[in-house]
Amino acid sequence: MTVSSGGASSFGASRLGPVHVGLLGIGTVGAGTFNVLSRNQHEITRRAGRGIEIAAVADLDTARARSLIGEGATDAVRVTDDAFSVVRDPTIDVVVELIGGYGIALKLVLEAIAHGKHVVTANKALLAVHGNEIFAAAREKGVMVAFEAAVAGGIPIIKALREGLTANRIDWIAGIINGTTNFILSEMRDKGSSFEAVLKEAQQLGYAEADPTFDIEGIDAAHKVTIMSAIAFGIPVQFERAHVEGISSLQATDIRYAEQLGYRIKLLGITRRREHGIELRVHPTLIPARRLIANVEGAMNAVWVKGDAVGHTMYYGKGAGAEPTASAVIADLVDVTRTLTVDPGNRVPHLAFQPDAMADLPILPISEVESAYYLRLRVADEPGVLADITRILADAQISIDAVLQREPGEGEHQTDIILLTHVTVEKQCDQAIARIEALSTVVSKATRIRLEDLN
Numbered sequence: 001m002t003v004s005s006g007g008a009s010s011f012g013a014s015r016l017g018p019v020h021v022g023l024l025g026i027g028t029v030g031a032g033t034f035n036v037l038s039r040n041q042h043e044i045t046r047r048a049g050r051g052i053e054i055a056a057v058a059d060l061d062t063a064r065a066r067s068l069i070g071e072g073a074t075d076a077v078r079v080t081d082d083a084f085s086v087v088r089d090p091t092i093d094v095v096v097e098l099i100g101g102y103g104i105a106l107k108l109v110l111e112a113i114a115h116g117k118h119v120v121t122a123n124k125a126l127l128a129v130h131g132n133e134i135f136a137a138a139r140e141k142g143v144m145v146a147f148e149a150a151v152a153g154g155i156p157i158i159k160a161l162r163e164g165l166t167a168n169r170i171d172w173i174a175g176i177i178n179g180t181t182n183f184i185l186s187e188m189r190d191k192g193s194s195f196e197a198v199l200k201e202a203q204q205l206g207y208a209e210a211d212p213t214f215d216i217e218g219i220d221a222a223h224k225v226t227i228m229s230a231i232a233f234g235i236p237v238q239f240e241r242a243h244v245e246g247i248s249s250l251q252a253t254d255i256r257y258a259e260q261l262g263y264r265i266k267l268l269g270i271t272r273r274r275e276h277g278i279e280l281r282v283h284p285t286l287i288p289a290r291r292l293i294a295n296v297e298g299a300m301n302a303v304w305v306k307g308d309a310v311g312h313t314m315y316y317g318k319g320a321g322a323e324p325t326a327s328a329v330i331a332d333l334v335d336v337t338r339t340l341t342v343d344p345g346n347r348v349p350h351l352a353f354q355p356d357a358m359a360d361l362p363i364l365p366i367s368e369v370e371s372a373y374y375l376r377l378r379v380a381d382e383p384g385v386l387a388d389i390t391r392i393l394a395d396a397q398i399s400i401d402a403v404l405q406r407e408p409g410e411g412e413h414q415t416d417i418i419l420l421t422h423v424t425v426e427k428q429c430d431q432a433i434a435r436i437e438a439l440s441t442v443v444s445k446a447t448r449i450r451l452e453d454l455n
Contacts, residue, residue: 018051019337022086022117024108025098026059029122029149031068032322033096033329044330048337052330056092058083087112094336096329097121106130113137113145118340120332122149122325125214128223131230131237135350142344146332151224152177152301154324155317156331161231161305162352168307170232172272174285174454177224179299179319180208180215181247181267185284186297189255189264195248207299217246218267218282225269228303229280233273233361234353238280241363245283254376254447257418258286261402263374264294265449277362279369286374286420286451293454304454367427369450372401375419376447377436381408385441386417392439396432398424414443420451 023030034054037044045051056078059065065079080086087095087108095112097119099105105126110133112119119138121127127134127147138145148158152175161170176182180202187198199216202208214220226239247267258265263286272279287294292314296302301319306312318324339347349355379385386405393400404418421429433446 016050018053019048019093019333019340020053020055020091021333022056022058022089022092022095023054023098024058024083024086024095024105025100026057026065026068027098028322029325029329030057030059030096030098032326033098034069036323036326037330037333040330044334048334050337052333052337056080056086056089058086083108084111087117088115090115092117093340094118094120094333096333097123097126098329099123100125102126102129106134109134109145110137113141113143116141116143118144118146118336120146120149120329120336122147122329124150124220124223124227128226128237128239131227131350135355138350139344139355144336144339144347145350146336147227148332149325149328151227152303152315153317153319153321154327155301155303155315155319156328157228157303157315158231159331160313160315161228162348165305165307165310165313166352168309170273171306171308172270173225173228173232173303173305174293174452175221175225175228175269175301175303176266176293176296177269177301177303177319178215178218178221178267179301180212181218181221182296182301183207183299184216185247185250185255185265185267188250188252189259192252192256194252195250216248218244219246221267221269222282225271225282226280228269229271229278231352232271232305233278234351234357234359235278235361236358237351238363241280243281243283243366243369247284250284250449251447253416254374254449257376257404257416258374258449259289261286261374261404261418261420262289263287263451264289266294266296268452270452274364274370277364277368280363281366281369284449286449287454291454367425367430369426370423371426372423372451372453373419373421373429374447374449374451375421375433377417377419377442378414378444379417380441380443381413381415382441385439388439388441389417389419389436392435393419393421393432396424396428396435398422398428398432 222242222244230237268285302316399422402420406416408415
């Protein structure tokens, strides 16, 4: 039997024929989408106004695809290993792309658009890198590209930014948008373990891939914050201009010192409106422990948005997984179904702002970012060392918020000095650090982590 959200004719709009969906990729999220659509078919149809049927599935492993669909549906659902045959099929109305990556997925999405298909995708990498091209092609053909599932899994942050907060001038967004790194940082804090040890645990538990580079080096989070930045500020997607740092060099020592000072360290995606442009960055960040977002633990995601009218709002939930992400995919399918007959000019724009009203605001280089800083310095245990360091910071017009100096152990001749600064421009901090590292009493490179109060 066809997996459909139809079957109830008591509400008038459902008398329309069903919307036919072609599903590209039936891995974790694809299988979740199939199952949730089947389980909640009656509720979904009541909301969409007509049936939604998965009519075709493309996957290289057709035997596995058939087993996931189940014997009852395989007669009505075409299963193929040729994804292009699905996007070119004239009976398919909407293509759901769940393949991932930049390569074949881009060709399939553009081909689907060229054939007049609406597209739903969970592919943040594709949109962060090629979004401008994809959205332009969709506008030309009068079709929709929906991508709620591309950012923060089941959390409806795209809809919130694009529609719910339309009245606001967004000031900034700060998000924990990668569950793998948040799990690792939570475990490092709770257990005092090294990054390497916790990464191995995360891989054993299935939170981290065998090759975790995209997660631990911040690339995945940068894809997501790039998309949110474009929607928040009405600018083109510009992933290549994002500043990206991961957590692979983070030390358990710094997590412990941050805790002593009343802070937690999280990998944040941050985008902020400034007078001369937009900040777009991903990096480990100290956050005051009293902030809600600092207490998001494990593999959970959270996005904090500051708007001028609404103030602070936070969106929390599962950022990955089969059914949480499927929830967002199906929400997009319902949105597309509702607006199939709407004139393209009256639909919600892909990036919230009308295409001819997009802003030409530059992405600021990291040297122009304004932040406070955590500095850890390994120094010789001698008189006058702290005075020399604070003098250099004063010369750079960097004021100090807090100082923590560890007492050296018995027989030790070196110690750690930890400084928290007030907000300054990054290039001034760079210059001060270079002078500090040149001191004969500073025995190693400085550790610098940005600090955001998020007030």
